[in-house]
Amino acid sequence: xxxxxxxxxxxxxxxxxxxxxxxxxxxxxxxxxxxxxxxxxxxxxxxxxxxxxxxxxxxxxxxxxxxxxxxxxxxxxxxxxxxxxxxxxxxxxxxxxxxxxxxxxxxxxxxxxxxxxxxxxxxxxxxxxxxxxxxxxxxxxxxxxxxxxxxxxxxxxxxxxxxxxxxxxxxxxxx
Amino acid sequence: xxxxxxxxxxxxxxxxxxxxxxxxxxxxxxxxxxxxxxxxxxxxxxxxxxxxxxxxxxxxxxxxxxxxxxxxxxxxxxxxxxxxxxxxxxxxxxxxxxxxxxxxxxxxxxxxxxxxxxxxxxxxxxxxxxxxxxxxxxxxxxxxxxxxxxxxxxxxxxxxxxxxxxxxxxxxxxxxxxxxxxxxxxxxxxxxxxxxxxxxxxxxxxxxxxxxxxxxxxxxxxxxxxxxxxxxxxxxxxxxxxxxxxxxxxxxxxxxxxxxxxxxxxxxxxxxxxxxxxxxxxxxxxxxxxxxxxxxxxxxxxxxxxxxxxxxxxxxxxxxxxxxxxxxxxxxxxxxxxxxxxxxxxxxxxxxxxxxxxxxxxxxxxxxxxxxxxxxxxxxxxxxxxxxxxxxxxxxxxxxxxxxxxxxxxxxxxxxxxxxxxxxxxxxxxxxxxxxxxxxxxxxxxxxxxxxxxxxxxxxxxxxxxxxxxxxxxxxxxxxxxxxxxxxxxxxxxxxxxxxxxxxxxxxxxxxxxxxxxxxxxxxxxxxxxxxxxxxxxxxxxxxxxxxxxxxxxxxxxxxxxxxxxxxxxxxxxxxxxx
Numbered sequence: 144x145x146x147x148x149x150x151x152x153x154x155x156x157x158x159x160x161x162x163x164x165x166x167x168x169x170x171x172x173x174x175x176x177x178x179x180x181x182x183x184x185x186x187x188x189x190x191x192x193x194x195x196x197x198x199x200x201x202x203x204x205x206x207x208x209x210x211x212x213x214x215x216x217x218x219x220x221x222x223x224x225x226x227x228x229x230x231x232x233x234x235x236x237x238x239x240x241x242x243x244x245x246x247x248x249x250x251x252x253x254x255x256x257x258x259x260x261x262x263x264x265x266x267x268x269x270x271x272x273x274x275x276x277x278x279x280x281x282x283x284x285x286x287x288x289x290x291x292x293x294x295x296x297x298x299x300x301x302x303x304x305x306x307x308x309x310x311x312x313x314x315x316x317x318x
Numbered sequence: 319x320x321x322x323x324x325x326x327x328x329x330x331x332x333x334x335x336x337x338x339x340x341x342x343x344x345x346x347x348x349x350x351x352x353x354x355x356x357x358x359x360x361x362x363x364x365x366x367x368x369x370x371x372x373x374x375x376x377x378x379x380x381x382x383x384x385x386x387x388x389x390x391x392x393x394x395x396x397x398x399x400x401x402x403x404x405x406x407x408x409x410x411x412x413x414x415x416x417x418x419x420x421x422x423x424x425x426x427x428x429x430x431x432x433x434x435x436x437x438x439x440x441x442x443x444x445x446x447x448x449x450x451x452x453x454x455x456x457x458x459x460x461x462x463x464x465x466x467x468x469x470x471x472x473x474x475x476x477x478x479x480x481x482x483x484x485x486x487x488x489x490x491x492x493x494x495x496x497x498x499x500x501x502x503x504x505x506x507x508x509x510x511x512x513x514x515x516x517x518x519x520x521x522x523x524x525x526x527x528x529x530x531x532x533x534x535x536x537x538x539x540x541x542x543x544x545x546x547x548x549x550x551x552x553x554x555x556x557x558x559x560x561x562x563x564x565x566x567x568x569x570x571x572x573x574x575x576x577x578x579x580x581x582x583x584x585x586x587x588x589x590x591x592x593x594x595x596x597x598x599x600x601x602x603x604x605x606x607x608x609x610x611x612x613x614x615x616x617x618x619x620x621x622x623x624x625x626x627x628x629x630x631x632x633x634x635x636x637x638x639x640x641x642x643x644x645x646x647x648x649x650x651x652x653x654x655x656x657x658x659x660x661x662x663x664x665x666x667x668x669x670x671x672x673x674x675x676x677x678x679x680x681x682x683x684x685x686x687x688x689x690x691x692x693x694x695x696x697x698x699x700x701x702x703x704x705x706x707x708x709x710x711x712x713x714x715x716x717x718x719x720x721x722x723x724x725x726x727x728x729x730x731x732x733x734x735x736x737x738x739x740x741x742x743x744x745x746x747x748x749x750x751x752x753x754x755x756x757x758x759x760x761x762x763x764x765x766x767x768x769x770x771x772x773x774x775x776x777x778x779x780x781x782x783x784x785x786x787x788x789x790x791x792x793x794x795x796x797x798x799x800x801x802x803x804x805x806x807x808x809x810x811x812x813x814x815x816x817x818x819x820x821x822x823x824x825x826x827x828x829x830x831x832x833x834x835x836x837x838x839x840x841x842x843x844x845x846x847x848x849x850x851x852x853x854x855x856x857x858x859x860x861x862x863x864x865x866x867x868x869x870x871x872x873x874x875x876x877x878x879x880x881x882x883x884x885x886x887x888x889x890x891x892x893x894x895x896x897x
Contacts (some may be wrong), residue, residue, distance in 0.1 A: 163451045171426045173460035231447035235428055254471075256422035263389055272385065281423065290421070318509065 146195040148216050152183050155220035162228040165196045170232075170239045203229050204236040246283070253288065254281040276300050319882040322348065333358065336365055348879070349872040383746070424471035425459045428452060806834055 153161060161175060168174030177189050184192060217225070229236075245251075258277040265271050273296060280291040295303065326344030333342050338361055346354055430448040459468050487498065494501060662669050813830055816823040 160451060163447070167428075167458075170428070172458055227443050227446075230441065231443040239426075254422065254424055261388075263385065263392070279421065281421075317512070318505075 146188075146191045147199065149184060149188055149192045150196070150221055151218050153180070155218070155224060158221050159224045159228060162196070162224060163232070165193065166200060166228060166232045166236060168193070169197050169200055170235050171242075199225075200229065200232075200236055201240060204233055205240050250282055250284045252280060253283050255279060256281075273297075319879055319886055323879075323883075333362070336362075349875055351867045351872075422467045423464050424467040425464055427455050427458050427468050427472050429455060429472070 150158065161180070164175035174193060177186070180189070256279045258279075260275045260277060262271050262273045262275055276295050278293045278295065280293075282289050282291050323344055326347040329347055330342045330344055338358065340354070340357060340361075342358070346358065430452065455469065456462075456465050459465055487501070494504075496504065809830065810827075813823060813827040817827045
């Protein structure tokens, strides 16, 4: 029995909603919660089904083909639901796949945050008045998130910005 | 030790340079005593520049005021004692809680409005999805904390994309005279071509056939993983940049390879049993095709060589043709001139005369024209000079006016700045004045001052009283001595007269003289005692001051320092000897 056939266990009306939640997961948000469907599938079935569905969506959108062969194991209403779901979310899944392709190197930047701080005084100087920037980079290294935090004063920040601008110029030249 | 000595010397030198009058040397700093240091410090404090008075006049900027406010706030918060979290009142919660400390983490959001696809062109399924299934944007992220972060991220990315597109379209797109869609597609194809070229160039140095075969299979895997076919693939196959480059190099056209991939994928499950045969067959086929490719490449090269050769010869020919045409036109010109001369030759003399006449006439005409030109020239030159002068005059005037205007502008700006500064200063002073406590009573100060003045007056009165007492005493003493002297003189005379007659009186005279002498001696002694007492008091005071100078300890210190210096010298000498 194919894992996709597990999908036949829920009624067609709920199926579409479930599929949309799975697509949310593919696009980087949260997958559906197992507690909501706890009585329908066992734990191993649940994980297998989620994996199979994710792969299915990726294949259908990534190769631009409607896999009727793969869908033939499903009941007709469920297959139609899958088709409809793919059609409505095509753009988003495509975007997610492009993001995956972009993340080709071992380390990539996920997000960044910054905080501006003004040091008024220190234990040695009563009047310091130095602005400090705390830059937090959320880096994904080999699939694991790793935060990198740097504190810079004005000159160091200037150096960083000029380096970034030089890099941007190179990118613009490539276009 | 020597370093300390040198430092003391340099300090003393610096003080002397500043104009310190008193005695000063290294000993002032090394073996100090209180009064000397006090006088030195007072002198130095007087010498300090009055900077503080000047700076307080300058108006403080807004930032300085803000910083002051921040510093005050922090000071106030630091002064508040720490309380355990359960005991805090709401006011303290605000300042003593740890504050928001979650990180900025965003997740992609899905919103119905999109810049890329116009609203009315969306398909039925998409609108249905938006209507029935899409949760609100605030419910989409897995944690409610990352809602604002995600929204900000989405907005920022859309905004920056739109801006970038706009600037590019305005700078390059409009010049290309295409519609936006055409421009986009053209740019995409250009980028694809470029990437291909780059990758091909980067992987050029490894053309061996086996590597290529392996790479194509690697590439198939990679593409499959990109296409999403890999079942568990959350993590893509990672590798160095070089291997990726190599893998990419051998894709001819993305679509074609995708098609191949699809074909391979579809054929994979059905023909698993005949895989071996298929592989052999494929390899044979590949070998044959490669041979063919090789042959074709050789032919290509030959034909290309021929073409190059032919184009160069064509170029040469066309250049030769151009040269020939040029020489041809020159020759034609020459032939025309020669023909004319030949036509004129038969009636030579006549023609010569005509020519001379013509030349003379033209010379005459030239002279005439020259004279006329001179006539016209003089007034014109005059006019030009006049205009030039006028022009320069005007220029000078205008520059002067410009300078004046500039000066005025400067003045205006300066006055405005000054006014602003003054106003700021006024405001600052006003706030400071308002901040000052109002309840300090002047009367208390005046009362104290008056009290002090009264005390001083009282003391003065006492002093004058004592002084007058002393004076009175002195006067009394003087009068008494005078009286005594006179009495003595009278008595002396009387007794002396009688002494010549009477023996007993002579004796009494002798006694009188002795008494007088003894009394003077007594007075002398008393005076001497007074002076000695005064001297003793002076000496005691001196001893006190000397004691306060801590001479003994200082001497001990000097001795120790002396020893230290000797030791240092000895070690230095030893070092020199060693060296």
